Amino acid sequence: MDSARRQRLMDAGLDVPAALERFMNNETLLEKFLAKFPADPNHDRLAAAIAAGDQEGALTAAHTMKGVCGNLSMTALFDLLTRQVAAFRAGDWDGAVAMMPELDRLYDGLCTAIAK
Amino acid sequence: MEEQNQHGAGDHRTLLIVDDDEFNRAILDNLFAPYYTIQEAENGRQGLEAILAGPDAFSAVLLDVVMPEMDGLQVLQQLREKGLLQKLPVFLITAEARDEVMREAYRLGVMDVISKPVVPYVVLRRVQSVVELFEARRRLSNTVEIQQSELMRRARQIAELNMGMLEALSTAIEFRDGESGEHVQRIHHITKMLLTDTRLGQGISEAEIELIATASIMHDVGKIAIPDAILNKPGKLTPEEYEIMKTHTIRGAEMLERIHQLRENEAYPYAYDIARHHHERWDGRGYPDGLKGEEISIWAQVVSLADVYDALSCKRVYKKAFDRQTVLEMIRTGQCGVFNPALLEAFFAVEPRLHRLYETQKED
Incomplete structure (x- = not known):
């Protein structure tokens, strides 16, 4: 991983040293899972569930996505999803939905940084 | 490994x-x-x-x-x-x-x-x-x-050592008596066989029989307190001498009682009883306590018969060895005191096997 890519990922909210540590400095394995991230269906599922007012579906998608972000040390998105999952659980639907613009922004930024 | x-x-x-x-x-x-x-x-x-x-x-x-x-x-x-x-x-x-x-x-x-x-x-x-x-x-x-298995092995070793010491003591006393040390060994075998192979041992566990057989070798320890002049007198004892000789039963029991380590041994109650009562007789005419019938424990009865049988079968300082027929006849007719009929019945049933203990000896 060159320093430019590393910096782009860091800027997008991915804590590269923490992620590498979780993969025991196995960079190949980290890249393999980073490559899978944009194709992960949970972001689309979350958006669709919110559009449909499906509370159960939204919680499941947000929860699964949170797990993936946690493993990849996508700190900013992970923290936001943690708050969103808590909001869904607490029955604060509007509060959870209000987090979506920020969530999309972080998600897109990460996908772009990974793709480059 | x-x-x-x-x-x-x-x-x-x-x-x-x-x-x-x-x-x-x-x-x-x-x-x-x-x-x-x-x-x-x-x-x-x-x-x-x-x-x-x-x-x-x-x-x-x-x-x-x-x-x-x-x-x-x-x-x-x-x-x-x-x-x-x-x-x-x-x-x-x-x-x-x-x-x-x-x-x-x-x-x-x-x-x-x-x-x-x-x-x-x-x-x-x-x-x-x-x-x-x-x-x-x-x-x-x-x-x-x-x-644990090492501890078990050591416990067995200690038990064997204990047994060895008791045998050594009993044998030493027997030597004073002019015997070879085989008397206590034969008493051990006879006692064990009578309790294991006949109805006499009914209700007594194998482990208890082992303890009784061990205890039996100490039946005469009290003889250590009897003066040489009486113990080794070739002829018939005077009434006074005989009274002293009879005290080996009480003296034996007292001695065993004083050995603190022995008192904690599982064989102790048997050893005490046998030392004190192996001269009691079924009709109450034995000594020292004149116990009668079932008052005498089965193990004391067994050892008393084993002792008589062995004494009659071997040469002693005061007598020659009797032949087998004479020995059995003397026991049957109560010439060495009266025994429990059930005990005699069991004894005569296994006697042919007991007799082999003496046959091999005579050949030596």
């Missing part, structure tokens, strides 16, 4: 990772691969089946909570019901470290709850510590077993 056994036994170096998410499995796999053979399961049911197929194959199980088919808590519940959580440490790896999940998991007997996303050095250390603890515990129970 031992070291080999401990590692060879079961080869407890496989880690089972149960998680429906490939990503999570890959992270844990990558983390633990240097230390374990990794086996993966994609849901609770698969994981449970893998464990039940061979619980001893695994060092530990890392278990996700939210999974299709069967969730982590259900797997825990099953393992608990099968009593497997005592020997197989299970870790819950969960993003759901909520109070109710943790509480339930610990109630079921989980080893530890580790939250996701995992922090490598934390999860590694927590799992390794527990696996090492379980391995140490297994080795320890192995060691305890080895030590």
Whole structure:
């Protein structure tokens, strides 16, 4: 991983040293899972569930996505999803939905940084 | 050698990772691969089946909570019901470290709850510590077993040594009596045979019979208190001398009573009783207490008959050896005192075998 890519990922909210540590400095394995991230269906599922007012579906998608972000040390998105999952659980639907613009922004930024 | 056994036994170096998410499995796999053979399961049911197929194959199980088919808590519940959580440490790896999940998991007997996303050095250390603890515990129970059998061996040695000392004492006393030491050995055999092979020993355990046979060799220890002039007098004893001779029963019992270590020995109650009462007779005309019939314990009766039989069959300082027919006739007709009819019946039944003890001797 060159320093430019590393910096782009860091800027997008991915804590590269923490992620590498979780993969025991196995960079190949980290890249393999980073490559899978944009194709992960949970972001689309979350958006669709919110559009449909499906509370159960939204919680499941947000929860699964949170797990993936946690493993990849996508700190900013992970923290936001943690708050969103808590909001869904607490029955604060509007509060959870209000987090979506920020969530999309972080998600897109990460996908772009990974793709480059 | 031992070291080999401990590692060879079961080869407890496989880690089972149960998680429906490939990503999570890959992270844990990558983390633990240097230390374990990794086996993966994609849901609770698969994981449970893998464990039940061979619980001893695994060092530990890392278990996700939210999974299709069967969730982590259900797997825990099953393992608990099968009593497997005592020997197989299970870790819950969960993003759901909520109070109710943790509480339930610990109630079921989980080893530890580790939250996701995992922090490598934390999860590694927590799992390794527990696996090492379980391995140490297994080795320890192995060691305890080895030590136990060593203790048993020593206990046997001590028992043999005790027996040896008692024999030495009894034999030394017998030597003074002008005997060879074989008398006590024969009393031991005769007593044991009468109790083991006839109805006389009914209700007496094999272990007790062994104690009685051991006790029997001490029946004459009181003779150490009898002066040489009386003990080794070739002719008939005067009434006064005979009175002194008779005290070997009471003296023997007193001596045994004074040996503190012997008093704690399981054979002591028998030894005391036999030393004191091996000259009592069924009709109450024996000594020292003039006990009658069932008042005399069966073991004291057995030893008294064994003693008479052996004395008659061998040469003694005051008499020659009688031939077998004479011996049996003298016992039958009560010339050495009256014996319990049941005792005599049992004795005559095994006497042909007892007699062989003397045949081999005469050839020597």
